[in-house]
Amino acid sequence: MSSTTTLTEVHWFFACKTDDVPLNGGVCVKYKEEQIALFHFSRREEWYATQNMCPHKHQMALSRGMIGTQNGEPKVACPFHKKTFSLEDGRCLSDDAECSLKTYPVKIEEDRVYIGFYGGFDKLSLTSV
Amino acid sequence: MKVVVIGNGMVGYKFCEKLVAKFEPGTYSLTVFGEEPRPAYDRVHLSEFFSGKSAVDLLMAPANWYADNNITLHTGDPVKEINREQKTILSHKGLIVDYDYLVLATGSAAFVPPIPGVDKKGVFLYRTIEDLEMMTAHASKAKRGAVIGGGLLGLEAAKAMIDLGVTDTHVIEFAPRLMPRQIDDSGSKILQSKLETLGLTIFTNKNTSCITGDESITGMQFSDGTSIDVDMLVISAGIKPRDELAKAAGLETGPRGGIVVNEKMQTTDETIFAIGECALFNSMIYGLVAPGYEMAEVVVATLSAAEKAFSGFDMSTKLKLIGVDVASFGDPFVPATDCRTVVFEDTMKGVYKRINISTDGKYLLGGVLIGDAAAYNMLLQTTKNKVALPENPEDILLGSRGGDAPQGAGVAGLPADAVICSCEGITKGAICTAVEAGNETLDSVKKCTKAATCCGGCAPMVKDIITYTLKSQGKYIRNVVCEHFNYSRQELYDLIRIKKIKSYDDVLDELGHGDGCEVCKPVVASILASLWNEMILVKGNDTAQDSNDRYLANIQKGGTYSVVPRIPGGEITPEKLIVIGEVAKKYNLYTKITGGQRIDLFGAHVSDLPAIWEELIAAGFESGHAYGKALRTVKSCVGSTWCRFGLHDSVSFAIQIEERYRGLRAPHKIKSAVSGCIRECAEAQSKDFGIIATERGWNLYVGGNGGSKPQHAILLAADLDNETCIKYIDRFLMFYIKTADPLTRTATWLNKLEGGMDYLRNVVINDSLGINAELEAEMQSLVDNYKCEWKEVVDNPELRKRFNHFVNAPEEKDPSIQFEMMRDQKKAAGWG
Incomplete structure (x- = not known):
């Protein structure tokens, strides 16, 4: 990938239909060679996307995690060891960990879900933090 | 009033905090000089730097705290000179600041023994964050490490080395034993053998004569002629007070270092104070944080013209060294002629406890705890407050054996002025007052009183005092589920039952607030399943569900799942065995016999799960619920059908019981077993409920547990017929399901149940609560509602769809999953 790609250019990738995603749950989306966790927080009418890999033990599992809130902030808990991460900015909310998730914008058009990738940036989600 | 503080360590910081709290803003100016590049940080928890804490996490207060409180902080600028005539100081960078009062909080430096070669590369001190950063950089290349010094800090440093991946680490102690200042000979031996089992190599009575190597360290030689090869060394052989500035200013210092102070912490110049590890009081250096804080308090009091004197400090400590509890309190070394000692030693488990009791048997003088220091806070308080000992003083060490709990034990027996948090000097009375004022959680008591905010060692005791205070106010102590539900599990269970709610979202709408979380979701989902036994994957x-329940399989390392078909009682036909083998071959699964007489198939891709189960179900299998907080398996011995000792047919009874309770969801997993005679081959007494054949029927045991805290089940009733036995199990299980806290096994539940086994027996046998008919009816409705949930998924295309890995590429498997081969089968690749 060229390092000169502008960082601000958003490329919207069609992920799936809205009803492919369970209410208040997640699915895993394949984007090129990457795995993205897509969440429909239907109680809040919100959509989020993060990397699917939990940075703690490098497992492709976050899309299967439970979502919820902590003091009103939306979060996901990894099924493996219950580390929790903010869905808003990807930072780790479990106090004993020091790692964060890459997050992506999501937009809904009709019943279609799109995930936004910034040119030249999306490779980061496969590398550990 | 102009105050200058030299030194911005923990004690220097605490002085600022206390001064700011005491004086009105504008009545003083406060200037602080620190030598290190960053503001004061928590040196006590330095080793947490290796377990992921950052330098910022360790800060005592953020950098802007100083500015916000009008404190001028100069970091990275050590003071060079004190001019007592002019009352000014000169900093390294050339600042001249005048003072009315000067506080020396210069701390201490690591003592480096004069061994040839200490300046080689790969030799480190263990003192500052910079030391740790340099160690981290070097450790990645190091293979074998050593630590000089088997004291408290030395052992911490050894742990740090292990954390850094240098697992082959040696500890070299000059004295004949580890931690010679804190613990006695026998305790030290136990500690040493325990640390050795954890992989450390320990040498005592060893004197390092030189460090070998050219530029970098390659080995160490000892005065006894032996040597070892190492490529990393940490020196932690003690501390020396930083008194050079005071000495140059003509203040009196001790012959072995330390700035001499009086009981007001004044040096020989009454406008100059010294506090913390640089101060020498009564010929003693206090190398702990708590006395340093107390000294800071004394100086602030003196500046505000209050009367407060330092009168020495208790040097009791408790810490966890590489997972081993070590504590010493009061006077651990009272000579045998001046006290009576009680010693408990268990070399198997690596536990050593010693208490020293006054010769009249009335008071506790001190002691040592290795391997299990749970009683530390209580013993320390008993020592410090001269609480009268029970009639049999050994009870406080061993617990009372038979009869009632010892009198006078527990937080209730402590006087109000007992200091509970010695770091912050918070008394039991202050904590009780805070609780009475409405601070009813540990967090709010911490905020309100500062208790348990420093080393945190007193937190369990603070919790006990909160509970004790609430109880004495007649308040009901509730264990609420999480921030979304202000109810305990038991309350939620009752409310959901009365309101007949069937989905998590409806429960949250009607009884909770906010949007839920990973704590309350599985709790509520489990309650719904325990109440209605409906398919767990419908109604949203x-x-x-917890992830395993959501996929009806156990997630394993690497992200694949394991499959466990139910094999009731462990009995299986050859035909069904062949089916399991064929399925395992077809889907390339690793097979292993479980501890519960079943067969576990590992390494299934999530998208293969429905197809695997379709084949298993066609052959007559059903879900084993190995993924759920539910009945797992009822193990059995072969019983009277084959065994020449068997009294009854344990296999048939086990199958009957397993099929009755299959799919039953509970606060935690439930295991059971049936043994056909007293030889107990099915190990029924280690189960949540276990049944053993007798000449006259069955003995029913409950509350047993294997796992990390094994516990034998207790006899609930003897010589029962099949029907009565099942009736009692129905009642026992339902009563447990209705009242236990989340994730509490029956053993823990029974241990906590007020009245214990006698109470339980009264409820389920004598019907003391009059609920048995209800319990039986509820269980019967769950039994009647049972369906195999895997069969429902297999038959439902919408549910099957949820088992794909990629939503937008359903036919593809997770490409990141990798296996390795071992003994002709696959295994998950290591953690990434």
Whole structure:
């Protein structure tokens, strides 16, 4: 990938239909060679996307995690060891960990879900933090 | 009033905090000089730097705290000179600041023994964050490490080395034993053998004569002629007070270092104070944080013209060294002629406890705890407050054996002025007052009183005092589920039952607030299943299930799942065995016999699960619920059908019981077993409920547990017929399901149940609560509602769809999953 790609250019990738995603749950989306966790927080009418890999033990599992809130902030808990991460900015909310998730914008058009990738940036989600 | 503080360590910081709290803003100016590049940080928890804490996490207060409180902080600028005539100081960078009062909080430096070669590369001190950063950089290349010094800090440093991946680490102690200042000979031996089992190599009575190597360290030689090869060394052989500035200013210092102070912490110049590890009081250096804080308090009091004197400090400590509890309190070394000692030693488990009791048997003088220091806070308080000992003083060490709990034990027996948090000097009375004022959680008591905010060692005791205070106010102590539900599990269970709610979202709408979380979701989902026994993946409850329940399989390392078909009682036909083998071959699964007489198939891709189960179900299998907080397996011995000792047919009874309770969801997993005679081959007494054949029927045991805290089940009733036995199990299980806290096994539940076994027996046998008919009816309705949930998924295309890995590429498997081969089968690749 060229390092000169502008960082601000958003490329919207069609992920799936809205009803492919369970209410208040997640699915895993394949984007090129990457795995993205897509969440429909239907109680809040919100959509989020993060990397699917939990940075703690490098497992492709976050899309299967439970979502919820902590003091009103939306979060996901990894099924493996219950580390929790903010869905808003990807930072780790479990106090004993020091790692964060890459997050992506999501937009809904009709019943279609799109995930936004910034040119030249999306490779980061496969590398550990 | 102009105050200058030299030194911005923990004690220097605490002085600022206390001064700011005491004086009105504008009545003083406060200037602080620190030598290190960053503001004061928590040196006590320095080793947490290796377990992921950052330098910022360790800060005592953020950098802007100083500015916000009008404190001028100069970091990275050590003071060079004190001019007592002019009352000014000169900093390294050339600042001249005048003072009315000067506080020396210069701390201490690591003592480096004069061994040839200490300046080689790969030799480190263990003192500052910079030391740790340099160690981290070097450790990645190091293979074998050593630590000089088997004291408290030395052992911490050894742990740091292990954390850094240098697992082959040696500890070299000059004295004949580890931690010679804190613990006695026998305790030290136990500690040493325990640390050795954890992989450390320990040498005592060893004197390092030189460090070998050219530029970098390659080995160490000892005065006894032996040597070892190492490529990393940490020196932690003690501390020396930083008194050079005071000495140059003509203040009196001790012959072995330390700035001499009086009981007001004044040096020989009454406008100059010294506090913390640089101060020498009564010929003693206090190398702990708590006395340093107390000294800071004394100086602030003196500046505000209050009367407060330092009168020495208790040097009791408790810490966890590489997972081993070590504590010493009061006077651990009272000579045998001046006290009576009680010693408990268990070399198997690596536990050593010693208490020293006054010769009249009335008071506790001190002691040592290795391997299990749970009683530390209580013993320390008993020592410090001269609480009268029970009639049999050994009870406080061993617990009372038979009869009632010892009198006078527990937080209730402590006087109000007992200091509970010695770091912050918070008394029991202050904590009780805070609780009475409405601070009813540990967090709010911490905020309100500062208790348990420093080393945190007193937190369990603070919790006990909160509970004790609430109880004495007649308040009901509730264990609420999480921030979304202000109810305990038991209350939620009752409310959901009365309101007949069937989905997680409806429960949250009607009884909770906010949007839920990973704590309350599985709790509510489990309650719903325990109440109604409906398919757990419908009504939107799928995403409220814990991940294993959501996929009806156990997630394993690497992200694949394991499959466990039910094999009731462990009995299986050859035909069904062949089916399991064929399925395992077809889907390339690793097979292993479980501890519960079943067969576990590992390494299944999530998208293969429905197809695997379709084949298993066609052959007559059903879900084993190995993924659920539910009945797992009822193990059996072969019983009277084959065994020449068997009294009854344990296999048939086990199958009957397993089929009755299959799919039953509970606060935690439930295991059972049936043994056909007293030889107990099915190990029924280690189960949540276990049944053993007798000449006259069955003995029913409950509350047993294997796992990390094994516990034998207790006899509930003897010589029962099949029907009565099942009736009692129905009642026992339902009573447990209705009242236990989340994730509490029956053993823990029974241990906590007020009245214990006698109470339980009264409820389920004598019907003391009059609920048995209800319990039996509820269980019967769950039994009647049972369906195999895997069969429902297999038959339902919408549910099957949820088992794909990629939503937009359903036919593809997770490409990141990798296996390795071992003994002709696959295994998951290591953690990434």
